[in-house]
Amino acid sequence: MALLVDTQFDLPMTESLQAAISAAHRGVSVTTVVNTHANGDHSWGNQLFGDAETISSQACAHGMRGEVQPAQLAALSGPQSPNSALGDYMRRHFGHFDFSGVRVTPPTRTFSGRLDVQVGERTVELIEVGPAHTSGDIIVHVPDAGVVYSGDILFVGDHPIVWTGPVENWLAACDLILGTGADRIVPGHGPVTDPAGVRGFRGYLELILEAATVFHAAGLPYWQAAARISLPDEFTAWGHRERLVISVAAIYANLGTPSEDILTVLRHTADQEGLTSRQQ
Template sequence: MTMNSDPTLLPIAPGVHVWSPGSTGSWGLANCGLLTAGGQSVLIDTPYTLSLTDDFLAAAREVAGPGADISAVLTTHGNGDHGWGNQRVTGAEIVATHRTLEHQCFEPSPEQLRHLVEDTDPEQPLGWYFRRHFGRFDFAGITVQKPTRTFRNRMDLLVGDMPVELYEVGPAHTVGDMVVRLPEQRVVFAGDVVFAGDHVCHWAGPLGSVIGACERILDWEPDLVVPGHGPVLDPDGLRAHVRYLRDLAEQARTLHARGLSPTAAARHLIEEDRYPGLHLPERLVITLASEFRHLDRDDSEPDILALMDACSRIAWHRDGVAAVPQAG
């Protein structure tokens, strides 16, 4: 759960840079991208907070040149850790899927998150977990920006002479996910359809749709895939991730058929140590709850607070902080 103290923009292909503020085992420190060509610049996602965004923009302007104008931000999905810095990119178009625009109302607001970090009981799992994973973020001053340009299915644009293709692949991680394909560079920015090094936390699902999105990316035969969180992957890395997703979907079916709750199913997989080496295993409860809703044909919205509470209780129990309070 470390934060890179001085994240830099790393070039991964001509005109393509990645900014990675975090490493595995953390929430909220998402990868961002910078595309530059012919004097034009476009960002892929912005960070969670205004100060992180200022750091990212300073690095981006250094790479793009002093007069460079950032014309657009491509927002991969509606989670705050991928777009709450958008207000700092003044004058830029904010491009997202139409469903991401609709999805924003289900997200906790910056104020609600601040409340969860500051006003919850640190002696209880939820307060302990939020302080531990979100206490490093300053959510002050954020005004969530609506996308200014939305699309369905597919949208193409040019950054200078660089072709950029946007594909709607949700509902998968959220209802409105998109991935960004750079066909000439053979790079794909996958947003949170792909996590590297950490367990996934898919709020929408089902896992079959996430797997479908990953396979679509693999069909493009990219050289590099930038996940929403964690290190950049090659195709073999993404194939390994798909094997994990397939196994998790199968486990979900089996454990659901045995009548387990998402919490009991997550604890079972953790005790079995089925996926060694992946961080944040408590997030299994979120993904399993999404999968179980689909298996139950329940199309209600995820109860984000209840899921975070279940997640916190599992982490609390694993860390042996204290006897686990009874789940409500």
């Protein structure tokens, strides 16, 4: 028996993951799948683990229904997508995935707060830390191995996306990870990191929260605020700076500004990616 943290964005990638698991662990079958949150890049392969119990937070299961659906994403990023800055952006970032055949498959078991799962001799702790990146984030702590699988509570080498916030919960989630004493942290995106990596990332979140709050008070639109946030050297090499537009929009919403339609936010994001790439 084995527990898998998150599946992949499409079925071919999830099949590759299954092949890699079989090659690395002969004869071992995945009996439990944990979805750390509702984004498709962590859960749209669930249907290929039909024999396993699939676990997420209740808020994550609810969130899966509200996510953009595979057919919509395929239409927004496929060859027929609109000939516009947004269409170009979506094709560039999502056009190489194959969303055909994906059925959004919700978990078979949900929880709120904490849940301990037994995997053979090993106890695995599932800890709800959202809403932060999304409405239903959880982290997976394996105490006897000193490992935390953080899902998208941690991005390494790229800017994260704040979909929902509040960022205050996200800061608390970083503290919780540090408080476990784990020395290896497996992020949702990027290479494995350590507590110093978590502290650095926490610093980024504090910085954007503070800057966005100041710009919000000054009445600056969120996309202009995102462009004006100045980052110290340690963060300027990170990829996808344009994601700050989505994050600042979420921080503004947490501060009481009515949320804009996601396509409008993405349009500003696409425009800003164009601007930052022209500056480089």
